[in-house]
Amino acid sequence: MTMETERDAKRQKTEPKIETSRCEFWMEKKKRRCGMQKKLGSKFCTEHMAQLDGDNERVPCPLDPNHTVKVRDMKKHLLKCNARPKEKEPWFCENINLHLDESTHDIDDDHDEHHYIDLLRQLEFDELPSHICSHEGLSKKLGEVLNQKHALQQSSLIGNLKRLNQLSTDTFYLEYGCGKGELSRYVNVCAMRDSEGQASGYGFGFIDRGVNRQKVDNRLIKDCKEFGITPVVKRSRIDIKDLDVSKFLQTTNAEKVMIISKHLCGVATDLTLCSVLKSDMISNSQFQGMLVAMCCRHVCSYASLLPESKRYLACMGFPSSKSFDVLKKAVSWAVSGDDVGRAKLGLVARRIIDESRAIALQKRLKNYKVELFKYAEPSTTLENVCLSISTTI
Numbered sequence: 001m002t003m004e005t006e007r008d009a010k011r012q013k014t015e016p017k018i019e020t021s022r023c024e025f026w027m028e029k030k031k032r033r034c035g036m037q038k039k040l041g042s043k044f045c046t047e048h049m050a051q052l053d054g055d056n057e058r059v060p061c062p063l064d065p066n067h068t069v070k071v072r073d074m075k076k077h078l079l080k081c082n083a084r085p086k087e088k089e090p091w092f093c094e095n096i097n098l099h100l101d102e103s104t105h106d107i108d109d110d111h112d113e114h115h116y117i118d119l120l121r122q123l124e125f126d127e128l129p130s131h132i133c134s135h136e137g138l139s140k141k142l143g144e145v146l147n148q149k150h151a152l153q154q155s156s157l158i159g160n161l162k163r164l165n166q167l168s169t170d171t172f173y174l175e176y177g178c179g180k181g182e183l184s185r186y187v188n189v190c191a192m193r194d195s196e197g198q199a200s201g202y203g204f205g206f207i208d209r210g211v212n213r214q215k216v217d218n219r220l221i222k223d224c225k226e227f228g229i230t231p232v233v234k235r236s237r238i239d240i241k242d243l244d245v246s247k248f249l250q251t252t253n254a255e256k257v258m259i260i261s262k263h264l265c266g267v268a269t270d271l272t273l274c275s276v277l278k279s280d281m282i283s284n285s286q287f288q289g290m291l292v293a294m295c296c297r298h299v300c301s302y303a304s305l306l307p308e309s310k311r312y313l314a315c316m317g318f319p320s321s322k323s324f325d326v327l328k329k330a331v332s333w334a335v336s337g338d339d340v341g342r343a344k345l346g347l348v349a350r351r352i353i354d355e356s357r358a359i360a361l362q363k364r365l366k367n368y369k370v371e372l373f374k375y376a377e378p379s380t381t382l383e384n385v386c387l388s389i390s391t392t393i
Helices: 003-014 046-052 071-080 113-122 136-144 149-163 182-194 217-225 245-249 267-277 307-315 321-334 340-364
Strands: 058-060 068-070 172-176 203-208 232-237 257-265 287-295 369-374 385-390
Touching: 058 071, 068 071, 113 321, 113 340, 136 149, 136 182, 149 182, 149 257, 149 287, 149 385, 172 182, 172 245, 182 203, 182 217, 182 257, 203 245, 217 232, 257 267, 267 287, 267 340, 307 321, 307 340, 321 340, 340 369, 340 385
Parallel strands: 172 203, 172 257, 203 232, 257 287
Antiparallel strands: 058 068, 287 385, 369 385
């Protein structure tokens, strides 16, 4: 018996019986068969069919590389792919929110990274206030899920909406970076629970540049039907930098607008602030406020900061895009690793960026109250700082 024959015989003895629904492809490195479901009428799963059958070769979709397509079906697929470019909607205005008209020029900076790290070590801030709230409308969800981190954050954000008198069925909630729209769905659940009936202008707007599955839009409408309420629901797949929010709101009948978001990433927060300040919402008294849980300051952009933010940073010793790059590097230390010293510097860097936003907004929105606070315990999320704007002064 040859060595190869002996190895095959040994494999046959040790291999478990193949489940009829499982892919029959043998993975030599792992010494086992593939565990994926096989394609109906084939011995293999979709992935291994592509490797074994040239006629069924699959390649990444050119519109969204997160999924694959058979080469022979590409033309048909591109016509119906969810990631295909949409016709430009009336509220599309390219790069409208990249920065305000007023601009501050960058400066030459001879300091190195060590200079700015030393500066961070010298800075101290008072502890942020803590408003870790909850809303009974999420009690059922908290009782059903094993991983409660998202539900606890949603409950606290909605509890803070109520604390700030911004949870009502006369408000249009505009969720930036919405994904599926989970936060809005539970805002709706809690608003329904507290409601005494519908006022005009109630609804939800969803803004996200990504292609999202399992969107909550229809479920939200269904939840409202049980209370005899009909919300306006409007979604747009658009980058925040290109959103003319005044035009987006034109067909919503919104009388009061509240901006909300859970973990709005990096530069998206600054683009959102710019979109509000460039809109008609403030001058026509539509704007009721904002509640945004921030994250990912390491992907902020110096060019997209509000002018007042840049001036604040300069006063704190960070006057240039080069110095801002050091801040962006340092903020990641607040949420990564066990080095206590680096984590402390990361929190200081994060606080400087957040304070720059809050101070810039307070200078421009004199009739509103701007607040930074902790909305969750660090054990729930290390990205636990919220920025709020309210009419409560």
